[in-house]
Amino acid sequence: MAEAPLDVDGRINLDSPRYDQSTFVGRARHFFITTNPLNLFASGSDLDNAKAVVESYKKRAEPPGLTADEVWRAKSLYDSAFHPDTGEKMMLIGRMSAQVPMNMSITGCMMTWYRTTPAVLFWQWINQTFNAVVNYTNRSGDSPIPLKTLGISYTLATSGAVITALGVNKLVTKAPPIVGRFVPFTAVAAANCINIPCMRNSEMVNGIPVYNAEGERVGESTAAAKKAIGLVVFSRICMATPGMLIPPFIMQYLENKTTILKRFPWANAPIQVGLVGFMLVFATPLCCALFPQKSSMALNSLEADLQEKLKALPNTPDVVYFNKGL
Template sequence: MAEPADYPPFQLGKPRFEQTSFYGRFRHFLDIIDPRTLFVSESRLKEAVQLLEDYKHGTLPPGVTNKELWGAQKIKQAIIHPDTNETIFMPFRMSGYIPFGTPIWLNQSHNACVNYANRNASKPSPTSKFIQGYLGAVISAVSIAVGLNVLIQRANKFTPATRLLIQRFVPFPAVASANICNVVLMRHTELEEGIDVLDNNGNIVGSSRVAAKHALLETALTRVVLPMPILVLPPIIMSVLEKTSLLRSRPRMILPVQSLVCLAAFGLALPLAISLFPQMSEIETSQLEPEIAMATSSKTVVYNKGL
């Protein structure tokens, strides 16, 4: 029986979907954030890793399909960090971002832990720096959000109608700014020490601070885009749904329906945002430090952007 077209010939370490297009990256990251991977057992994870090892060494059991191999790699990529090869704590995986990051009182703390757990980890980072970054990220994030709201409330030059209009737009700059602070503070050691860059054969060429800046910039941009669908779509959708006879006759259903709409928007926003850039990003060696450019004949190198 022929395999589905969705499962091309397996390539170890390569994405199942084309990464040069936004749609390909979108489908790839839908796999990465699939919440079903949160419930993969330890034994199933070991089976998936072993299957990939068997493929690598040419000792696959007979009858193993491309679908099974891609499924095994999906499990590994969702659970195991690509730099450390260690299992990421379940709530801090990208697949845990939506179910564990939705409660507002947990959001920025959870963001900090997700940013740290899914950083480029090619260089060791002491626990003390994580704690410093965590405290700085959460304090700055909450301060920005609260500060902007207080500023609007105290601005006497706005009419009540104008103040109400501005308040509707405050959540976006507040959340976006807080997210940027969170990423930068949780991953600032990358800027100090650099991150590994690899040639076309996967060999480490050197440690680059320039690549680290690109990695953090790309990740920060995804965190700016992330709140957009969450803050824009639910009000539009609810304004339509609230006019339906179902919600008019059952006003108690408005809150649970709104919660479901917000959760759906949150679920859509994450893969859309992180699909802006490939996880393994490419950069020209001419843009990097001279010692790295001299250490390889490759015109471009790649680095793990983190998620």
């Protein structure tokens, strides 16, 4: 796997990930590092030191004797904890390195206790609260999300998930038991389709920053924002699919064909959490890698006014780039 090319002076280019992001394998390798839950154990001073190394290296003022591996280690820690656009340190549970432990715990419990209304209300609320934190933390661009928008998207997503779960639960009361196990996935998919667009509504109204091939900001695009949000919704649903569609078959088998859950009923939740966690270890980075983080759009796909603005530039870009968010 080829690593990021060196610059003209033979130095590491820290403006690009270590591995080739034009290939799925390169993006997957990058996200296996970025989503590594072990990054959560890095202390605040470790993260600040990593940021200092990255920033000093970019300014060609790094400490003498710094090796390439040390630079890349600092960069991986930096990427796992700091927002790519704003440079701000992200809240702990909103970081991509927290996705596996947080999602496996919440999803496993959501799939264990899905039959009663109180359980559905509680776990869908917990899940959407976590999703709201993640969506806010990993928003694209550098424009803040108003508290009003945050509250509306959170309320709509939580309501959508609960209504979907309760409605589908009612519809499948006479269906085979295995069907009921898929209700949480239906609710999660529906909520993602509500939560992410609502949370990032300001991006669709005001646009997100777009850049030329040299990394220069050339404007804001609402068309790019809509594409970014669509890609994120799709990848989030894909991310949840293995952990929410495969364990129900395993749990149904354990419940009907073995005595494990009858002898140890307390093991239901730990087994589901473990199964979901195992699948998320792979699904999280692989689904984050479905589309390039630095996505692109052709000039003729942008809104008309931005096209005119770019065509007036001395060097009109044929393609613009943007951070799609996670």
